[in-house]
Structure formats: C-alpha cells, structure tokens
Amino acid sequence: MRYRFHDCRYISASEAVWRIFGFEIHYRTPPVERLRFHLPDEQSVVFNDEDPIDAVIDNPTIGMTKFLAWMDCNKSSEEAQQLLYSQFPTKFVWKKEERAWHPRKNGFAIGRMHNVSPNCGELYYMRTLLNFVKGPKSYEDLRWFDDTLHPTFRAACYARGLLGDDKEYIDAIEEASRWGSGAYLRYLFVTLLMSSAIAMPTLRLTEDELKNYALLDIEACLQRNGSSLRRFEDMPFPESSTPHPTPFTHPxxxxxxxxxxxxxxxxxxxxxxxxxxxxxxxxxxxxxxxxxxxxxxxxxxxxxxxxxxxxxxxxxxxxxxxxxxxxxxxxxxxxxxxxxxxxxxxxxxxxxxxxxxxxxxxxxxxxxxxxxx
Known part of the structure; x- marks a missing residue:
C-alpha cells in the first residue's frame, strides 16, 4: 500500500476569518532598539568583495555609526545629556537614512546593549561605564572622573568603584602560600587573571628582585646540567634557591x-x-x-x-x-x-x-x- 502525504498547513475557521479581515497576526511591544558600541576606530565596516578598497575607506558613513552619532547629539542637546546610552531610545529616534538621532515625537522604545565578555578587555569596561556615565561627548568623557582623565576604561571603572576590591583575592594568594609551592602560586595567579577576578592586577619588582630572579633561572639551568653558579668565582649567587614542589601525600x-x-x-x-x-x-x-x-x-x-x-x-x-x-x-x-x-x-x-x-x-x-x- 502506498501512502501519499501533502506538505501543507491547516488553517481553522477562526484563523481564516482573522486573516480575511486583515487583523494583526503578531506584534512586538515595546519596540527594542539594539544599541551597538565600539572602541575608537574599531567600528564594523560592511562592504562587498568587489568594492575598491579606496571607496570603502573613503565612505563617509564609516564615521557615522549609531554610537558616534549619540555622542554628537550630546554636544547639542541638553535633554540628551541627561540620559544614559540605554535610555536614549526612549526620547530619541535613530534615522538610518540620515545616520543621526532626532527627538522622538511619538511612540516609545527601549534600548538594549549587547552583552560583552570580561575577556574582551577595554570593550567590556567601556560597556560598564556606559551604564553610569550620562551625556558623554567623546571617548575622553567616558574616562573622565573626579577631575582626572584616566588612561584606560578599566582605570576609569576602578576609580568609580565599579570593579570591587582585590583584597579578597590577595588574601587567597597569601593563604595558599602557606602550603603551596611557587609554581602552584603562579598558576593560581594566572587562573585569577584568566577569570577576570582581579580588578587591577599589578606586579612591582625592584632591580635587586629582577636580578635575583634571573640568577634563579640561570642556577636552575645549570643544575639540570649537573653544575652550579658556585663553581664560578666571579658570578653572584641567588639569595634563595628555587622552591621545589612539596611532596604530595593524599590524606x-x-x-x-x-x-x-x-x-x-x-x-x-x-x-x-x-x-x-x-x-x-x-x-x-x-x-x-x-x-x-x-x-x-x-x-x-x-x-x-x-x-x-x-x-x-x-x-x-x-x-x-x-x-x-x-x-x-x-x-x-x-x-x-x-x-x-x-x-x-x-x-x-x-x-x-x-x-x-x-x-x-x-x-x-x-x-x-x-x-x-
């Protein structure tokens, strides 16, 4: 017996009448405006493979992104200066043809910035600042806080207290130093760096410490070849030997x-x-x-x-x-x-x-x- 199936969709009487009268099938409320952002000179550029590179670079729309137009609008509008980037679509409308923001005359919309991983570095910290800084006219305004122009967006976040305190992680490293080897502590520090747990990681070494670490590496290389710096009279010896991992015994x-x-x-x-x-x-x-x-x-x-x-x-x-x-x-x-x-x-x-x-x-x-x- 051969079965035949039809690739079709069944429409009930109520749905048919709904479509005949032209009623709305679906709608979205409130409308959501996607707010893109980018670091200086890192905006996305869309072009075809056959477009000449000179024409792509000279295209004036490259420097007229939604994010840059928002900063330009803040320069001339006092109302815009009172809004965060995510609040901007509630009072302004993005005109794609003109590549500019205009005051909203009717309707309502909400803004949403796309999520960014902490591993993205400066882009992540700039997004954090966009949630707190109102009406910036430039990238420098985002980094300006307490009469100081901070060198990076991360430094600006730290100055505003948005990154938390590193004391907990410093205490964790000090606690692990009681039983962990030097190699283990370095690996723990790398894990904290990779997970973006530490807000402001710093490493300050004096000239003597740098010299001592260099001597430790040289001594380790010599010991692997059955020798030591002590055999050379004119060579200095490191202040302490390289810490060896402690033997591990399972409890x-x-x-x-x-x-x-x-x-x-x-x-x-x-x-x-x-x-x-x-x-x-x-x-x-x-x-x-x-x-x-x-x-x-x-x-x-x-x-x-x-x-x-x-x-x-x-x-x-x-x-x-x-x-x-x-x-x-x-x-x-x-x-x-x-x-x-x-x-x-x-x-x-x-x-x-x-x-x-x-x-x-x-x-x-x-x-x-x-x-x-």
Missing amino acids: STINYRIPSIFGEAILAPTHEIVELVNDYILSRIPETEKIYFISDEVSKDETNIGVRDLYSTEFLNSIKCSGLPNHELKLKVGAIVMLLRNIDQSRGLCNGTRLIVTDLGSRVIRATTDYIG
Whole structure:
C-alpha cells in the first residue's frame, strides 16, 4: 500500500476569518532598539568583495555609526545629556537614512546593549561605564572622573568603584602560600587573571628582585646540567634557591572513599533529592565539614536595575534552581567535586572534570585528579 502525504498547513475557521479581515497576526511591544558600541576606530565596516578598497575607506558613513552619532547629539542637546546610552531610545529616534538621532515625537522604545565578555578587555569596561556615565561627548568623557582623565576604561571603572576590591583575592594568594609551592602560586595567579577576578592586577619588582630572579633561572639551568653558579668565582649567587614542589601525600580519606560511586551515576528527579544524596555521601567521610558561601552581590548590569530593591538578600540566597549554585557549599577533605566551568583545558581542568578535595582553606580549595579512576 502506498501512502501519499501533502506538505501543507491547516488553517481553522477562526484563523481564516482573522486573516480575511486583515487583523494583526503578531506584534512586538515595546519596540527594542539594539544599541551597538565600539572602541575608537574599531567600528564594523560592511562592504562587498568587489568594492575598491579606496571607496570603502573613503565612505563617509564609516564615521557615522549609531554610537558616534549619540555622542554628537550630546554636544547639542541638553535633554540628551541627561540620559544614559540605554535610555536614549526612549526620547530619541535613530534615522538610518540620515545616520543621526532626532527627538522622538511619538511612540516609545527601549534600548538594549549587547552583552560583552570580561575577556574582551577595554570593550567590556567601556560597556560598564556606559551604564553610569550620562551625556558623554567623546571617548575622553567616558574616562573622565573626579577631575582626572584616566588612561584606560578599566582605570576609569576602578576609580568609580565599579570593579570591587582585590583584597579578597590577595588574601587567597597569601593563604595558599602557606602550603603551596611557587609554581602552584603562579598558576593560581594566572587562573585569577584568566577569570577576570582581579580588578587591577599589578606586579612591582625592584632591580635587586629582577636580578635575583634571573640568577634563579640561570642556577636552575645549570643544575639540570649537573653544575652550579658556585663553581664560578666571579658570578653572584641567588639569595634563595628555587622552591621545589612539596611532596604530595593524599590524606587518609582515600581509605574511606565510597568506591561504588566511581564509574556510576546517581539520577535524582529533584534538587531536594540531590541535596539528600550529597549530604549522605558527605556524612560517610569522617572529616570536619566546612561551609562556603557564594557572593551575594547583585550584578550592576542595567538589566538588574531595581532588583536590589525588589528582592532581599535572604530571598536571593534561598533560590535553588537549575543553572544556579546553592548559596551554601558544604565540603570535606576527601569529598568528590566536579568542575562546572573550563579553567585550564590543557591540564584537563574542564567542565565535568572530577576531583578529590585535599585541602580546605578560607578562600582557597585544593583538589587533585590523581586518585580519580
């Protein structure tokens, strides 16, 4: 038996009448204006492959982007100077044909800036400033604060107190220095830099320190070849030897791990069941439990304006849903944890990597994959 199917769409009587009378099928309210922004001389340029390069460069519309036109409008309009970039479409309309902003006579629209990762550097910090600086007439106005023209957008954010304090991360490095080797501390510092956790990273070394580090590298190269700087009378010797990694000994918790969970998965229908399983497994480990709390600061993104006033910190900390970590993280030495983000793929520290906790500090957690099968 041969079956025949028709590629068609069924329209009911009510929908047919709706279309016959020409009623609106769909609409969007309120209208959203996408607000693009860019660093100086880094705007996007659209052209065809066959266009002459001279014609592309001399095109006057290159210097008339929506973002630059906003700054030009701030130079002549007092009303524009009272608005943030995201608030601008509520009072002004972008005329694409004229490549300019004009005062809005009717209607309403909201502005939305596209998201930027902190790894984008200056573009990310400029976007942060756009949420706080009203009516800038140039890029320099964005970097101007407290009678000072800051050299970068990042420095301007730091001066305005938008990047937070690095004391917590400095304390974390100092805490790790009590048991970590020099190589481990450098790797921890690199991890903090890659995650954009440190607001204003700096490294200040004196001439003597630079000389000592150079001598340490030379001494290390000589030792790998069975020699030393001490064999050369006219050569200085470093003040301290290169720190060697301390031998790692896994704690006794390796003897009371639960072998049945390796290579198996425990499926749970709800988050409550997940917590019960985690608490049970944690109770089987005879070590002192330590509780860590997530940061309870509301993001300063413009989409979160008013959230701090609507919801209390206690309520936000009580939310338990998929994709959002719990406010409390309970751990013990010997517990098995899983990474939820890529930290260093070259070293196997990726999303989903399982590790065993070996040390619990106040701000630093040390874990290893050496004993994971």
